[in-house]
Amino acid sequence: MRFYELDREGRLAVLKEHASLTDEDIKILREGSGIDFKMADSMVENAVSFISYPLGIATNFLINGKEYLVPMAIEEPSVIAAASKGAKIARLRGGFTAHADPSVMIGQVQVKDVMKDVEKAMEEVMNSKDELLCIANSKSSLARKGAGARDLRCKVIDTARGKMLIVELLVDVKDAMGANVVNTMCEAIASRVESITNGKVLLRILSNYAAYRLVKATARFAREEVGDDAVEGILDAYAFAEADVYRCVTHNKGVMNGIIAVANATAQDTRAIEAGAHAYACRSGRYSSLTHWGKDSNGDLVGSIELPLAVGIVGGLTSTHPIARLSLKILRVGSAQELACIMASVGLAQNFSALHALVREGIQAGHMRLHARKVAMLAGAEGSLLNEVAERLAREGNITVEHARQIMQEIGSDS
Ligand code: MEV
Numbered sequence: 001m002r003f004y005e006l007d008r009e010g011r012l013a014v015l016k017e018h019a020s021l022t023d024e025d026i027k028i029l030r031e032g033s034g035i036d037f038k039m040a041d042s043m044v045e046n047a048v049s050f051i052s053y054p055l056g057i058a059t060n061f062l063i064n065g066k067e068y069l070v071p072m073a074i075e076e077p078s079v080i081a082a083a084s085k086g087a088k089i090a091r092l093r094g095g096f097t098a099h100a101d102p103s104v105m106i107g108q109v110q111v112k113d114v115m116k117d118v119e120k121a122m123e124e125v126m127n128s129k130d131e132l133l134c135i136a137n138s139k140s141s142l143a144r145k146g147a148g149a150r151d152l153r154c155k156v157i158d159t160a161r162g163k164m165l166i167v168e169l170l171v172d173v174k175d176a177m178g179a180n181v182v183n184t185m186c187e188a189i190a191s192r193v194e195s196i197t198n199g200k201v202l203l204r205i206l207s208n209y210a211a212y213r214l215v216k217a218t219a220r221f222a223r224e225e226v227g228d229d230a231v232e233g234i235l236d237a238y239a240f241a242e243a244d245v246y247r248c249v250t251h252n253k254g255v256m257n258g259i260i261a262v263a264n265a266t267a268q269d270t271r272a273i274e275a276g277a278h279a280y281a282c283r284s285g286r287y288s289s290l291t292h293w294g295k296d297s298n299g300d301l302v303g304s305i306e307l308p309l310a311v312g313i314v315g316g317l318t319s320t321h322p323i324a325r326l327s328l329k330i331l332r333v334g335s336a337q338e339l340a341c342i343m344a345s346v347g348l349a350q351n352f353s354a355l356h357a358l359v360r361e362g363i364q365a366g367h368m369r370l371h372a373r374k375v376a377m378l379a380g381a382e383g384s385l386l387n388e389v390a391e392r393l394a395r396e397g398n399i400t401v402e403h404a405r406q407i408m409q410e411i412g413s414d415s
Helices: 008-019 023-031 037-043 079-091 118-127 129-137 179-197 228-243 245-265 270-281 322-331 336-359 364-378 383-396 401-414
Strands: 055-063 066-073 097-100 104-112 148-159 162-172 200-207 214-221 291-295 301-308
Touching: 008 023, 008 066, 008 322, 023 322, 055 079, 055 322, 055 336, 066 079, 066 245, 066 322, 066 336, 079 214, 079 245, 079 336, 079 364, 097 336, 104 179, 118 129, 118 148, 118 162, 118 179, 129 148, 129 162, 129 179, 162 179, 179 200, 214 336, 228 245, 228 291, 228 301, 228 336, 245 270, 245 322, 245 336, 270 301, 291 336, 301 336, 322 336, 364 383, 364 401, 383 401
Parallel strands: none
Antiparallel strands: 055 066, 097 214, 104 162, 104 200, 148 162, 214 301, 291 301
């Protein structure tokens, strides 16, 4: 049986086997255990309750030769099925090839009112680079693990309020998202930067434009599976996105459907991911597609994606939220770079499937099938009856609970 044909227990059994989950892990998944109120209350202000999303599993992902089952948490129907479908077609040509850069984040220290010549101040900061890196690294154990603050650079910017000196720390945060450690380092060097420059330090904060933390994934989608017309259609759809910002935002939104669903499942900072991705899409000065589509000599569709991804497998909620911890366990990831490779591959698969559906039947048909299933369930259909009722609801184009009950009665009286 295929994964989606299994019932919940069957799916949990596959996960157990795939990721060597313990009975306790399965219990946590079965109960959907999240954080408790005490923890919620310590995390945000004025806490009163929780909101939860469904957690589903995307299948068929073969990335750099490794098999993955990918947890995705999202409220939107069709996304998980679409990712799985894209991955299924990609694996016919060997799956995804992905690479993520080392986890280098940028921290910024803003210096204003530089009394000296600002160019001179910049030179003096650069002359004190080793000392400043040493102060930054004294705040974390990263340097002992071969990472930490690696480099420092300066730039002078012209702003509406005059020239400012910006000191930037480049920090390899290894397997963390890195916000905490980078902010701590920026704060740590601030007073020394002030004394070197005779200026006034204002902001000390990481940049969410993780432009050095790029991930790239590519895949081939077999022409015979995609269909020749659809290959051409996808190239036309890509051209549309590249030429028109209104389409391009929606195109990239489809990419982010996949990336953010994995980010939700693993408790990443989704706002940082979105902000960084869209800034990257604008890097040429024009908003553009995060994916690229072409055709090889075989006529296969070739897709690639490139974006910055600041994601972590340690720190934050990644290891304290029970479901996030289990999502990472199901992914069997060993590093933040590997997680980024998975997320980029899911984004590419998602974009492929959205475009494939759009150039063929449109996306509403898939949505309607899922909607019909939901309505059949609400009407009380279960097991094999559920599929039959859902199919008829969709086919007959009358997707209401009332009609579902009518169909159930008819089926009941026929049998
Ligand atoms: C819907 O959430 C995402 C799509 O609109 C993406 C696209 O149009 O490429 C289907």
